[in-house]
Each structure stands twice: as C-alpha cells, then as structure tokens.
Amino acid sequence: MGGVPAVSIAISEIFGPTIQGEGALIGVPTVFVRTGGCDFRCSWCDTLYAVEPRFKADWQPMAASAILAEVNRLSGGAPLLVTLSGGNPALQPLDALLALGHQQGHTFAMETQGSKAQPWFRMLDHLTLSPKPPSSGMAFNRERFEACLAAAGADTQVSLKLVIADEADYRWARALADDYPQLPLYLQPCNPAPATPEQPERETDTQELNARLRWLVDKVTGDRWYRARVLPQLHVLIWNNERGV
Numbered sequence: 747m748g749g750v751p752a753v754s755i756a757i758s759e760i761f762g763p764t765i766q767g768e769g770a771l772i773g774v775p776t777v778f779v780r781t782g783g784c785d786f787r788c789s790w791c792d793t794l795y796a797v798e799p800r801f802k803a804d805w806q807p808m809a810a811s812a813i814l815a816e817v818n819r820l821s822g823g824a825p826l827l828v829t830l831s832g833g834n835p836a837l838q839p840l841d842a843l844l845a846l847g848h849q850q851g852h853t854f855a856m857e858t859q860g861s862k863a864q865p866w867f868r869m870l871d872h873l874t875l876s877p878k879p880p881s882s883g884m885a886f887n888r889e890r891f892e893a894c895l896a897a898a899g900a901d902t903q904v905s906l907k908l909v910i911a912d913e914a915d916y917r918w919a920r921a922l923a924d925d926y927p928q929l930p931l932y933l934q935p936c937n938p939a940p941a942t943p944e945q946p947e948r949e950t951d952t953q954e955l956n957a958r959l960r961w962l963v964d965k966v967t968g969d970r971w972y973r974a975r976v977l978p979q980l981h982v983l984i985w986n987n988e989r990g991v
C-alpha cells in the first residue's frame with residue numbers, strides 16, 4: 747500500500763510566464779523552473795541564491811506532480827515551453843517531470859554547463875549547453891561535455907551558449923566552437939554587475955553592458971566569424987537585474 751514515494755526535486759523558484767531571454771529560444775514565452783544546487787561556482791554567476799549551499803534551506807523538495815501543478819497554475823492551464831535552469835538542473839532527477847509534463851502537452855528546454863550527463867537528456871526538446879570560459883574561474887572538462895552531447899542523442903535540439911567577459915574568453919570560445927561545428931552557436935556578453943545575495947537590488951551598468959555587446963559584435967564581424975550569433979540577455983535589457991522575470 748502507498749506505492750513508491752515520489753522522488754523529490756530541489757526547487758529554488760518557479761516563475762513566469764515570461765520570455766526566454768537568452769540563446770536559441772530568445773523571445774519564446776515560457777515558465778522557468780529553477781532547481782537548487784550547483785557543482786560550479788562561477789565568479790560572475792547571476793543566480794547564487796540557487797547555487798550556494800548556505801541557501802539550501804530556501805530550496806523546497808517538490809514532486810514532479812507538484813511542480814507541474816504550479817507550472818499549470820502560472821500558465822493558466824495552457825501547455826507551453828517549460829525552461830529548466832538552476833543551479834545545475836542536471837544534478838536533479840528530472841525524468842518523471844519530463845514524462846508527466848510531456849503527457850500534459852508541455853515542451854521542455856534545459857540550461858546546463860555540461861558538467862554532468864543524465865540519460866533523461868534525450869527526453870528534452872531543447873538542451874542549451876553553456877560550458878564556462880576562463881573568466882568564470884571554472885575548468886572546462888571536454889569528456890563530460892561530450893558525455894552530455896551523447897546523452898542528448900539525435901532528437902534533442904542542442905545549442906551552445908557561451909558567456910564572454912573578455913578577450914581571453916573570446917579566444918577560448920572560438921577554439922571550442924570550432925570543435926563542434928554542428929552546434930548552433932550563441933555568444934552572450936557577461937553581465938558586468940549581476941545581483942548578488944548581498945546586493946539583491948543591485949542594478950547592472952547598462953552602458954558597460956552595451957559597450958560589451960558592441961565590442962563582441964565588432965570582434966565577430968571583424969574576424970568574419972559568421973557562424974556566431976551575438977545576443978544580449980533580453981530580460982536584463984527589459985528588467986535589469988530583477989529576479990523572477
């Protein structure tokens with residue numbers, strides 16, 4: 747009696763509908779499901795409240811059915827694109843969420859740094875792999891990244907989204923992208939002043955952000971790197987560093 751207890755997923759926040767502000771699906775209406783916990787700690791991370799273990803008490807263990815109930819409440823009951831982010835959502839058991847969500851008509855995209863592969867990656871409709879450049883302070887592990895690509899298989903649309911803070915990041919991005927010519931490639935300038943747990947109300951420097959965007963466009967066009975697509979974080983242009991949008 748009682749059956750198998752539902753597996754729980756650590757949830758930092760569920761919000762939307764808003765628009766996807768980054769990468770291949772920019773502009774698409776979506777609800778975000780943000781998991782808690784990350785195996786990285788990037789120097790410029792804009793979501794440390796979903797990363798640092800000191801915030802563990804804020805992350806709620808939720809069953810797939812409860813997460814989807816909240817997604818459906820926010821979406822008004824209509825199926826839509828659900829974006830899984832974090833923290834690193836690849837650390838969570840998300841297969842039941844994907845199976846049940848698909849049954850309900852939702853589609854799923856996920857953002858991850860490519861440090862951990864899961865067999866359920868092939869259940870995703872879109873997978874954004876965002877390996878970290880030198881400025882993040884994190885090391886790139888090619889074997890793990892390629893395990894993520896293999897786990898996604900042929901039916902999941904995979905794209906590469908690289909954050910660029912400086913010249914060294916740009917050079918790293920060029921070399922990395924050359925090794926994966928089949929992947930759609932998105933470059934996004936690093937937010938120079940993301941909000942932090944200590945300064946949740948911090949505003950970014952929009953002039954500096956715009957200068958970084960212009961610099962990146964100049965680099966890409968100057969190098970005739972016509973495969974790269976340069977995009978801002980649209981949500982930062984619209985709402986600055988506000989959380990939950």
Ligand SMILES: C[S@@+](CC[C@H](N)C(=O)[O-])C[C@H]1O[C@@H](n2cnc3c(N)ncnc32)[C@H](O)[C@@H]1O
Nearest residue numbers: 790791792793832833857858859876936937940
């Ligand atoms: C917060 S992360 C969560 C998902 C996963 N941990 C990852 O890094 O891909 C989502 C996206 O935001 C990007 N990001 C984080 N901080 C940023 C910043 N200061 N400027 C630009 N992009 C940033 C990450 O590189 C990643 O592509």
Ligand SMILES: Nc1nc2[nH]cc(C(=O)O)c2c(=O)[nH]1
Nearest residue numbers: 764765766767768831981991
């Ligand atoms: N609108 C919006 N787009 C996003 N794209 C990636 C986000 C993230 O934090 O993972 C994000 C986010 O937090 N908001």
Ligand code: SF4
Nearest residue numbers: 784786787788791833
């Ligand atoms: S991998 Fe993603 S969530 Fe984790 S610290 Fe880096 S940017 Fe933040």
Ligand SMILES: [Mg+2]
Nearest residue numbers: 792793831979
């Ligand atoms: Mg974000």
